[in-house]
Amino acid sequence: MEKIFNKDLYLNYKSEYSPDDFHHVAFKTTNYEEMVEFYKKLFGCEPLYQSNQITFLAFDDEHHRVAIANTSDVLKNLGFIPKLIMNLKLFLNKKIPTIVGLDHISYRINPIDRWFNFYFEAKERGLDPLWTINHGWISGIYYKDPDGNLVEIFFEHFSSAEEFKNNISPDFEDEPIGTNMDVEVLYEMYKAGSDFSELITKGNTVPEGKKPVSGFDAVVNMKKKFKD
Numbered sequence: 001m002e003k004i005f006n007k008d009l010y011l012n013y014k015s016e017y018s019p020d021d022f023h024h025v026a027f028k029t030t031n032y033e034e035m036v037e038f039y040k041k042l043f044g045c046e047p048l049y050q051s052n053q054i055t056f057l058a059f060d061d062e063h064h065r066v067a068i069a070n071t072s073d074v075l076k077n078l079g080f081i082p083k084l085i086m087n088l089k090l091f092l093n094k095k096i097p098t099i100v101g102l103d104h105i106s107y108r109i110n111p112i113d114r115w116f117n118f119y120f121e122a123k124e125r126g127l128d129p130l131w132t133i134n135h136g137w138i139s140g141i142y143y144k145d146p147d148g149n150l151v152e153i154f155f156e157h158f159s160s161a162e163e164f165k166n167n168i169s170p171d172f173e174d175e176p177i178g179t180n181m182d183v184e185v186l187y188e189m190y191k192a193g194s195d196f197s198e199l200i201t202k203g204n205t206v207p208e209g210k211k212p213v214s215g216f217d218a219v220v221n222m223k224k225k226f227k228d
Contacts, residue, residue, distance in 0.1 A: 104150035
């Protein structure tokens, strides 16, 4: 496939087919109560509608941002062989990373101080991220819901088209995935008054003498912050 890196696209393009905005995400689950409670806890959601079959959750002035449908009865009513296959599939989905399908849903929280606040307040609510990574243009915290879906909370490394062009890591074109990081180390740097350019530099939370985990290695080893 042809390699493309068009920095001029940002803030300078709108498709004639584009929707007004992204509205909500919907899940089917056999872990119904756990999924509902996770998204209530993650975003402080309130249910517009909640029943044993489906829940519509809101976290702002829209009628719902997350929909969760209970498919437990569907699983119970399957025949022996289909149920066996489905239970095996559900088990494998939790144990083996998938290589096709949706990877994650993502939400932006700017500026960086609000992003730190989200991290620490979520931690107080018992939510620890699975993955923390500097992608080179954004830095993201990834939470794993009860079904194994990833939810990213990120802050941007830029506030304008010009900053976008300047604040992408120099190696982004060759390594666009990113470098694992430690949010709490980054926060100590922030409190100590480190320049913003230092806070958004890949590999900036690696102890001296260690090497950052980056690229596909970071995807495979999400919890590993650095290596010898």
